[in-house]
Amino acid sequence: MPRHQLLSPQTRAALFDPPSEPTAITRLYTLSPDDLAHVRRRRRPWNRLGFAMQLAYLRHPGRALGIGEEPPTAMLAHIAGQVGADPALFVDYARREEARREHLAELQAAFGLSPFGLADYRAMWRVASEVARGTDRGDAIALAVVEELRARRVLLPVATVVERLGLAVRARARATAYASLIRGLEDRQTERLLALLKVTEPEGRTGLTQLREWSEVPSAANLVRLAERLATVRAIGIEADRARRIHQVRYAIIAGEAGIMDAQHLSRLGPERRLAVLTAFVIEQEARLSDAAVEMFDRLMGALFRRAERKRTERLTDRAKEQESLVWMHAVSGRALVAARRNGTDPFAAIEAAVGWEAYEKSVDHAVGVAETADEGNSLPEVVERHASARRFAPTFLQTFAFSSYRKSDPLLKxxxxxxxxxxxxxRPTLAKDAPVSFLQRRWRPLVLPQGKNLDRRAYEMAVFAHLRERLRAGDVWIEGARAYRRFTDFLLPRPTFEDLRSTGSLDLPIPVSWPDYATERTKLLDDRLREVAALAEVNRLPGVTLEDGRLTISPLSRAVPEAAGALAKRLSALLPRIRITEILAEVDRWTGFASSFTHVRTGEPAFDRAAVLGTVLADGTNLGLSRMAEASRGLNHARLIWTAEWHVRDETYAAALATVVNAHHAHPMAHHWGPGDTSSSDGQFFRAGGRGEARSDVNGRYGDDPGxxxxxxxxxxxxxxxxxxxxATAGEAAHVLDGLLMHGSALSIREHYTDTAGATDHVSGLCHLLGFRFAPRVRDLKERRLYVIDRTADYGLLTPLIGGPVRLHFVEESWDDLLYLATSVRTGTAAPSALLRRLAAYPRQNQLAKALREIGRIKRTLATLDWLKDPDLRRRSHAGLNKGEAEHSLKRAVFFHRLGELRDRTFENQSHRASGLNLVVAAIVLWNTVYLGRAVDALRAAGEDIPADLLAHVAPLGWEHIALTGDYVWADDDVDSSVAFRPLRRIPASFQRVAA
Structure with missing residues (x-):
């Protein structure tokens, strides 16, 4: 789009031109009896037609019919049919300028419309200015102006007037934001900001580049380098509060530019804009560096604990071998002593003869040592032994940050x-005698405070590091200036906003907001459900479930997929056209326009280089990378891909593109065979890391010894x-369940959600309930799960052995307001649910809110377990939903094949783009397969075959045998023939027999 143009041709047409779609024409241009009465006052048919067309234009889009303008053919035919005129007569009307002016004046007077004038221009300037405070998107500014003019019943001016107005307002809003952001900067601050653009020696790089680049590999040296960069940023002296001077969306635009522009680019900007972008860069960089440093400290401590655990395991293995020989020696000596007592001989001589006295003394000493160092089930002694490793990074970390806490005189901070x-x-450093110890957990006390000895300094330091790590994770200790590790309440709605919503009854939560009402409803529901399932168990009417002597047994589900479904799936797959992956992306974009979702970080306009967008997406999705994609592509080069990736590819644009494809897929008739569209599942797929990505990744024994x-x-x-x-790889999956349910951005409205065991916790169950989701995890160890009751004195028959204890409702009552506050904050999107759940679950001695949410989760989990026992359809739905996700893993493995399918990115951002690109490519394949499976079904039915709908429910759109994923990637602008709606299907192979009716 040209630089000085506010609207794209598509947006301009949508705002200022009548629609051409039949449904929109019918909705907007069906004339009422009063309209037809006005029209019939014209005597000649061409005047009736022209008058009606003028009326239609004034209704929508809200402007006069232009001189010489030709209306859309479908619109003209629709209106001509209503007034009884031949559409060809409009040409005669268009030549009569005087009649056109008279009709326009009459319509304006009849419907209270006024032409656009100077006063309207000034009023629209104010409207556009308010919108432009928070966005650079030209379509949003123009839309606000157009809607306001329509509301005022003012005729729209020509599009160029609105565009000039919008351009001027947007330029003024930008200049005002830049000036506000840098207002009051001191000369020394300005000098330090501009110094970031200069090349320094001996590095040969600008300060801007040096501050942007750091390694995310957890090591003491890298943590020190992070601290050095953070000190450099802080020395510039830019206050974070400056970001609040301007609209937060406007600030996000400037910050987005700051994250992309290099020194050369910045040097070409005007002085105010250059300083504003550098100011935002410093503010954002302090937050990023702070988060990175805390994350690295967390991972270093985690690695230290893992190494200590491995050392403990090795020690226990070695000790087991020693203890085996020790046991045999004492068994031999014990037999000798028993025999000596029985025979009345000298016991000492018996030991000497059996094992030798010297060997016996050594074995006793060894046994005493083993007893004194008996393992108590933790690896803390090994952790303390790694004190020297921690001293390489912990001092730097502690000196870099000032820590805050909710607790007054917090002993940990002391x-x-x-x-x-x-x-x-x-x-020689010595620890103060009055160093606080009240914060110590019980397992640390024997090490830090050995009996009869002074406080152990090394154990004390390691205990402080470990407790600080846990408290930072939990959020009750925070760091000013950080973003991911700020105080817990900063993640929530402002409290006054929540109180306003509550007072007006606008919390939008699917539960009673009154505690007495909620408690009564939950108590009755849980009691009724327990008695219902207990009664069914008494008469052995729980389908597939047996309860005997307190033991729960659930029979495996019978196979629900008919054999004929497999044969049908093969036949349909054989009909799908052979196609390259580049062609799939191009066709799906032609159907949905998802590439337009990759908007410019500043202007919000769609990328003009469609081929570069699709190439960048495929480079992420196949794990090929931009450099190799440029080498493997015809029609693309590295510079085009880099520019597109930097300015258009972000997490939010990936999410918008995915939502576009998902919405199109769910709307397709073929997709309706696979489910109602309101249930879902979630699961994690492990990808191994290789090369430079190994150091950035973690090892989880569940997936083997490789990082990923x-x-x-x-x-x-x-x-x-x-x-x-x-x-x-080491993070819990459960905390992320609600992120996908609430933050997907598509039109899906999920009602019921399934996870495997890793996704099920009481906190997740509780929050899902508060937000209105039916959470139905597939729990493999269900027979080990306990039920919870509210009335501990109630008799629930055969279920009694399964009851684990009472729900402590007093915890919920004491924190009821905070629970509503938490749920409302999540519902309104103030914070990601995972960020809140991780903090609630992180600290071992959980706070009151975490305990209350756990109790709600126990009620919900008990109800879910009871539903699982009595409802085989729920069990079947859960299994089927999870199987769909697992089946999709195979397709992802096939697509993500470059670089051996290994993650080789050193940063989390690049890994995130890999995941988003892979998901978008797979979603495009699923949509393309769905469309052509539907066409294949239509072809078979047209040939006279009966294709039962119940078989189609088992045909998955996850095949890729017909897709060329490798080879040269062709990105020609004419790679899709727009004159051909669909590709021809392949011929039906003779080897496939007809499906039985």
Whole structure:
């Protein structure tokens, strides 16, 4: 789009031209009896037709019919049919300028419309200015102006007037934002900001580049480098509060530019804009560096604990071998002693003869040592032994940040200060005698406070590091300036906003907001359901479930897929056209326009280089990377891909593109065979890391000894992968369940959700309930799960052995307001649910809110378990939903094949783009397969075959045998023939027999 043009041709047409779609024409241009009465006052048929067309234009889009303008053919025919005129007569009307002016004046007077004038221009300037404060998107500014003019019953001016107005307002809004952001900067601050654009020696790079680049590999040296960069950023002296001076969306635009522009680009900007972008860069960089440093400290401590656990395991293995020989020696000596007592001989001589006295003394000493160092089930002694490793990074970390807590005189923070003082002291450091210890967990106390000895300094330091890590994770200790580790309440709605919503009854939660009402409803529901299932168990009427002597047994589900479905799937797959992956992306974009979702970071306009967008997506989706994609592509080069990736490819644009494809897929008739569209499942897929990506990834023994990461994906019952994100291989999956259900951006409205065991926790169950989702996890160890009751004195028959305890409702009552506050904050999108759940679950001694949510989760989990026992259809739906997600993993493996399918990215951002690109490519394949499977079904039915709908429910759109995923990638602008709606199907192979009716 030209630089000084506010609207794209498509947007301009949508705002200022009548529609051409039949449904829109019928809806907008069906004349009422009063309209027809006005029209019939014209005597000549061409005047009636012209008058009606003028009336239609004034109704929508709200402007006068232009001189010489030709209306859309379908619109003209629709209106001509209503007034009884030949559409060809409009040509005669268009030549009569005087009649056109008279009719326009009459219509304006009749319907209270006024022409656009100077006063309207000034009023629209104010409207556009308000919108432009928070966006650079020309379509949003123009739409606000057009809607306001329509509301005022003012005729729209020509599009160029609105565009000139919007351009001027947008330029003024940008200049005002830049000036506000840098207002009050001191000369020294300005000098330091501009110094970031200069090349420094001996690095040979600008300060801007140096601050942007750091390694995410967890090591003491890298943490020190992060601290150095953070010190450089802080020395510039830019206050984070400056970001609040302007609209937050406007600030996000400037910050987005700051994350992309290099020194050369910035040097070409005007002075105010250059300083504003650098100011935003410094503010954002302090937050990024702070988060990165805390994350690295967390991972370093985690690695230290893992190494200690491995050392403990090795020690226990070695000790077991020693203890085996020790046991045999004492068994031999014990037999000798028993025999000596029985025979009345000298016991000492018996031991000497059996094992030798010297060997016996050594074995006793060895046994005493083993007893004194008996393992108590933790690896903390090994952790303390790694004190020297922690001292390489912990002092830097502690000195870099100021920690805050909700607790007054928090003993942990006092302990941190004591250790800081210890590190800062000269000579041989000694720990203060009054160093606080009340924060210590029970398992740490024997190590830190050995009996009869002074406080152990090394154990004390390691305990402080470990407790600080846990408290940062939990959020009750935070760091000012960080973003991911800020105070817990900063993730929530402002409290006054929540109170306003509550007072007006606008919390939008599917539960009673009154505690007495909620408690009564939950108590009755849980009691009724327990008695219902207990009664069914008494008469052995729980389908597939037996309860005997307190033991629960659930029979495996019978096979629900007919054999004929497999044969049908093969026949349909054989009909699908052979196609290249590039052609699939191009066709799906032609159907849906998903490439337009990749908007420019500043202007919000769609990317003009469609081929570069699709190439960038495929480079992420296949794990090929931009450099190799440029080498393997015809029609693309590296510069085009890099520019597109930097300015148009972001997490939010990926999400918007995915939502477009998912919406199109769910609307297709063929997809309706696979489910109602309101259930989903989620699961993590492990991708191994290789090369430079190994150091960025984590090892989880569940997936072997290789490092890697999880792509956690939500899949609908219609096979649409509607959300994905990257999580650590060692992170719990449960915290991320609600992210996909609430933050997917598509038109899906999920009612019921399934996960495997890894996705089921009481906190997730509780929050799902508060937000109105039916959470039905497939729990493999169901017979080990306990039920919870509210009335502990009630008799629930055969279920009694399964009851694990009472629900402590007093926890819920005490925190009821905070629970509503939490749920409302999540519902309104103030914070990602995973960020809140991780903090609630992180700290071992959970706070009151975490305990209350757990109790709600126990009620919900008990109800879900009871539903699972009595409802085989629920069990079958859950299994089927999870199987769909697992089947999609195979397709993802096939697509993500370059670089051996290994993650080789050093940063989380690049890994996230890989996951998003893969999900979007797979969603496009699923949509393309769905469309052509539907065409294949139509072809077979047209040939006289009966294709039962119940068989189609088992035909998955996940095949890729007909897709060329490798080879040269062709990105020609004419790679899709727009004159041909669909590709021809392949011929039906003779080897496939007809499907029985």
């Amino acid at each position: 302990a941190v200060d004591a250790i800081k003082a210890l590190y800062a002291s000269e000579g 990461a999880l792509f956690y994906t939500h899949v609908s019952d219609r096979f649409s992968p509607f959300h994905t994100k990257v999580i650590s």
